[in-house]
Amino acid sequence: MTGTDKEMLQPVTDEASRGRAAVVFEDVLERCCGTGRWQVMLISYMSVMWLIFPSFSMSMMFIGATPAFKCADGFDNNATFESLPEGTPQCHQTNASAVACSRWVFDTSMYESTVVTEWNLVCGRKPMLSMLQSVLMLGGIVGSLLGGQLTDRFGRRPVFLPVMLLVIACSFSAALVGDYVSFVVIRGVTGFCMASMIASQFVLVTELSGCKHRAALTTVTFLPFSFGTMLVAAASYGIRTRWLLQLAFAVPCLLFLPNFWLMPESPRWLLVQGRFAEALEVLRQGARWNRRTMPSDDEVLKMMSDVRQTLIAREEALRGDSRDSAFQRALDLVRTPRMRRYTLASRVSQK
Numbered sequence: 001m002t003g004t005d006k007e008m009l010q011p012v013t014d015e016a017s018r019g020r021a022a023v024v025f026e027d028v029l030e031r032c033c034g035t036g037r038w039q040v041m042l043i044s045y046m047s048v049m050w051l052i053f054p055s056f057s058m059s060m061m062f063i064g065a066t067p068a069f070k071c072a073d074g075f076d077n078n079a080t081f082e083s084l085p086e087g088t089p090q091c092h093q094t095n096a097s098a099v100a101c102s103r104w105v106f107d108t109s110m111y112e113s114t115v116v117t118e119w120n121l122v123c124g125r126k127p128m129l130s131m132l133q134s135v136l137m138l139g140g141i142v143g144s145l146l147g148g149q150l151t152d153r154f155g156r157r158p159v160f161l162p163v164m165l166l167v168i169a170c171s172f173s174a175a176l177v178g179d180y181v182s183f184v185v186i187r188g189v190t191g192f193c194m195a196s197m198i199a200s201q202f203v204l205v206t207e208l209s210g211c212k213h214r215a216a217l218t219t220v221t222f223l224p225f226s227f228g229t230m231l232v233a234a235a236s237y238g239i240r241t242r243w244l245l246q247l248a249f250a251v252p253c254l255l256f257l258p259n260f261w262l263m264p265e266s267p268r269w270l271l272v273q274g275r276f277a278e279a280l281e282v283l284r285q286g287a288r289w290n291r292r293t294m295p296s297d298d299e300v301l302k303m304m305s306d307v308r309q310t311l312i313a314r315e316e317a318l319r320g321d322s323r324d325s326a327f328q329r330a331l332d333l334v335r336t337p338r339m340r341r342y343t344l345a346s347r348v349s350q351k
Contacts, residue, residue: 023306025268026211031303032294033286035210039217041289042208045262046201047221048255054228055235055249056171056190060133062236063245066116067108071101081107091123100124112241119180128180135184139191146192147199155273156207157265160200163193164256171250175243207268208286272311276304 029035070088072079084105093099106117115121121129143163150159170190177183202218209217232249239245270279280300287294294300333343 023303023310025207025271025307028271028300028303028307029208029267029283030210032283032300033290033292035213035217036290036292038286038289039208039213042262042264043205043217043221045258046205047224049197049201050222051224051228051231052249052252052255053194054225054232055252056136056194058229058232059236059246059249060136062232063114063242064116064121064129064132065111065114066122066129067106067111067114069104069106069122072103072105073101079105081105110240114242115180115183118242121180131184132187135188136191139188139193140195141191143192143195144199147196148203150196151200151203152269155265155269156200156204157263160197160204160263161260163196163200164259166190166193167197168250168253168256171253172247175246175250204263204266207266208264271304271308274308276301279304 068081069090070081070084071090071093072084073093075084089101090104091101093101101123104120104122108117111117115132116129119125119128147159167190170186170193174183174186174190177186201221205218205221206214235248236245239248264282264285265278267279267282270276270282280297283300284294286292332339334340
């Protein structure tokens with residue numbers, strides 16, 4: 001979240017309010033719709049993505065499993081794992097040879113196919129298997145760094161919906177792709193999109209919830225992840241072919257599509273941007289679901305204007321003090337002999 005968004009999470013005091021407590025967004029939310037069925041419905045539906053995400057982050061244990069294998073160099077092209085003699089080497093053409101193997105056969109008694117068997121990710125190519133999980137994590141790091149910035153700049157909904165479509169496309173593409181490089185790219189894009197979806201959803205859940213229920217609703221959002229992990233294991237037990245398993249993981253991603261109609265923009269973000277009419281419409285929707293009677297439009301718009309004016313004044317004050325504050329924080333690190341020792345020790349420990 002930006003500095004403006006963070007300021008809205010806590011009550012503030014505006015000097016221009018002439019001694020009155022400044023209005024914060026939580027006051028607007030509580031007066032208009034409160035926290036009720038609307039938030040529970042939206043957050044329950046949005047938490048479905050946590051039921052599906054384990055199929056991306058945890059599935060490599062199954063689609064990347066390495067079955068027993070033998071080197072098939074020097075044997076007939078129709079050779080199978082069972083037809084080769086016991087003791088056949090794995091990574092060299094013969095036990096007495098240092099020549100690397102170039103063709104393998106795999107035991108299909110447990111897994112009919114995995115990424116390992118499809119692209120021969122064994123022996124000298126084994127690091128390519130680790131790359132598949134690493135690139136997902138790398139994409140997630142980039143998405144975590146950029147996702148919050150994008151949602152603050154363009155809104156929660158305009159960021160969530162495009163990356164949601166990319167996740168759906170990547171999930172089906174991963175099942176159908178036939179080469180390793182394309183699969184790596186898909187994994188990286190998936191990681192980026194997952195992290196961006198998480199950033200958008202987490203902020204939206206926070207901004208739709210009143211202070212009293214925010215912690216509980218945010219916690220409940222993540223509970224389906226555990227059940228999703230169990231579903232991944234169950235599906236992997238029943239489906240032993242890599243592309244069929246990934247197709248089974250992809251189909252539930254279609255449950256994301258109703259977000260186009262159900263997911264609102266954050267009224268808090270709309271207020272910060274000065275788009276009061278749109279924020280008012282979102283709050284009206286919440287009031288209808290929660291069976292609340294809203295104040296008059298003029299009163300709500302006045303409250304929104306007061307909140308925004310307070311935030312603008314405070315951000316300008318913070319911006320003016322930022323240079324001095326940064327200098328003071330740096331000076332605090334070396335102000336006393338004890339702090340100088342702590343600072344030096346922390347720097348040395350990072351080397």
